[in-house]
Amino acid sequence: MLNISKIPLNRTVDLSKFKAVRRVSQRKHNKHFNRFLIVFAIIFVIILFLPWTQNVQGSGFLTTLTPDQRPQTIQSQIPGRIEKWYVKEGDFVEKGDTILFISEIKNEYFDPMLVERTGQQIKAKAMSVTSYEQKVGALNNQIGALITERGLKLEQARNKLLQAILKVQSDSIDLEAAETNILIAQRQFDRTTQLESEGLKAVTDVEEKRLKLQETQAKLISQKNKLLASKNEVLNAQVEITRVQAEYTDKISKAQSDRSTAQASQFNSEAQVTKLENEFTNYSMRNDLYYIRAPQSGYINRAIQGGLGETFKEGDRLVGIMPAKYDMAVETFVEPIDLPLMHIGEKVRIQFDGWPVIIFSGWPNVSYGTYGGKVVAIETFISDNGKYRILLAPDPDDHPWPQDLRVGSGAQTIALLEDVPIWFELWRQLNGFPPNYYQPQNDMAKAKKK
Structure with a gap:
């Protein structure tokens, strides 16, 4: 029975005779529960302010x-075929230890003597380079000799030209002397002829003067011929200088052309030697790649490619490794x-x-x-x-x-x-x-x- 009325029943009615009322009113556990709720509320409020x-x-x-340091996989840089395993899963390997051996699957690398034969080709090409170097040296010597010889020939031709010029000058002087002599002989002949007409000279004297005049005229003509010959020698000397220059220019140009050809062949051989050395290095490094080695110390976790004779491509994962440290x-x-x-x-x-x-x-x-x-x-x-x-x-x-x-x-x-x-x-x-x-x-x- 609820006691919710404004007029309480317990004042007018005796409730103690009811069994339910006696059980509820006589127990005091509700007081303990209320205390517990109050304490819990206080503790909860305190907890709310804790950090x-x-x-x-x-x-x-x-x-x-x-x-x-993370787990990694080991790949092969070249395609190949598995030939032999040197480890098993769970083994510990040091850095550089061989894990497996592979063989070649490309036909251009099948030759087992590929590296040795490439080395022989390098030696042969190197000897060819040496031969071309010697040829270039010989041509350089030949060019030097031709240049020296050209200088001597030109000096000789210039000397001849100078001699011819001096001879022209000498002949010119002789020609002037001959012209002077003929004038004198002409005047002497004219005087003798006049004197002979006056009876003062004999005919013999006139004939002598005429003969001397003719001799002088002959000498004048001869001297003119000598002068022309000397001038011709000057022209010949000039032509000789030009010929010597042209001749030795042609010889030197030919030697220089041969030297350039030899140098081109030398450079070509050196390029081939460099290419062969590059191939030799590549082949040597490729042979080293046949042995798959551990990049660092660690434990072999898993063999991804198994068995023998199994082929793989470059970059394929072969084995997993976990670093030790x-x-x-x-x-x-x-x-x-x-x-x-x-x-x-x-x-x-x-x-x-x-x-x-x-x-x-x-x-x-x-x-x-x-x-x-x-x-x-x-x-x-x-x-x-x-x-x-x-x-x-x-x-x-x-x-x-x-x-x-x-x-x-x-x-x-x-x-x-x-x-x-x-x-x-x-x-x-x-x-x-x-x-x-x-x-x-x-x-x-x-x-x-x-």
């Missing part, structure tokens, strides 16, 4: 800190809305799969089984899963990570942000707001300095 660390959670997996790291992914909250050097708590853990995301100090990490890299381009990739390294200020961790195992990460009251975090979660955006103290100090 809570905002965080960004993500999931990822274990990887290595540097790319060269590596620095562990965690590769985690966060939502785009949380990316501005992540900074280089940010502290992160990590939970590894397979390790017992009791975690309180807002109270990292009371968590158990988590390990410290530090953000070392933040990807600026979104990944295929719609999240941003972040790389975490072990925190040097925290206890070390377990030694039995293996690359590829899962991990859960919690990035610790600002400390806020619990009531504020509940209010943020109910409204779907992101955590508080902030900058680390180091970045804020740098910003103030700027």
Whole structure:
């Protein structure tokens, strides 16, 4: 019976005779429950004002800190066929150890003496280059000799020309003397003839003067012929100089042409030698590629290409290897809305799969089984899963990570942000707001300095 009327029944009616009333009114547990609710409410209010660390959670997996420490596959740079395996899966190999031997499948490399024969071709071409060098040297000597001989011949011809010029001058002087003599002889003949007509000279004297005049005239004609001959010798000497220059220019040009031909053949042979040396080096390096060696020390994980006689193309994966020495790291992914909250050097708590853990995301100090990490890299381009990739390294200020961790195992990460009251975090979660955006103290100090 409910006592909800303004006129209480217990004042007019005796309710103690009812069994139900006696059971309810005589028990005092409701008083304890009320006290419990009051205490719980007080504790709940106190808890609302306790500090809570905002965080960004993500999931990822274990990887290595540097790319060269991650699991890799070994490829062949050339196509080939598997001939022999030197290792098995799980073996440890040192850097440079032979993993398998392959053989050639291209017909242009089938010759087992290919490298030796190429070396012989290089020697033959090198001897050809030496021969051409000697020929070029001989032609250079020949050109030098021709140039020297041309100089001597030209000097000789110039001397002859000078002699001819001097002879012309001498003959010219003799001609002038002969012309003077004929004038004198003519005057003497004229006087003698006049004197003979006057009877003062005999006819014999006139005949003598006439004979002398004729002799002088003959000498004048002879001297003119000598002068013409001397001038002709000058012309011949000039022609000889031109002929010598033309002759030796032709000889020297021919020798220079032969030298250029020899040099062209020499350069061609040198180019062929260089090409053969390149092929020799390529063939030697190709022979080294028949042995697939370990790029670094590690464990053979898996033989991707198996069996003997199996062929493959260049670039095909042959075997997988895990480096022996590596620095562990965690590769985690966060939502785009949380990316501005992540900074280089940010502290992160990590939970590894397979390790017992009791975690309180807002109270990292009371968590158990988590390990410290530090953000070392933040990807600026979104990944295929719609999240941003972040790389975490072990925190040097925290206890070390377990030694039995293996690359590829899962991990859960919690990035610790600002400390806020619990009531504020509940209010943020109910409204779907992101955590508080902030900058680390180091970045804020740098910003103030700027």
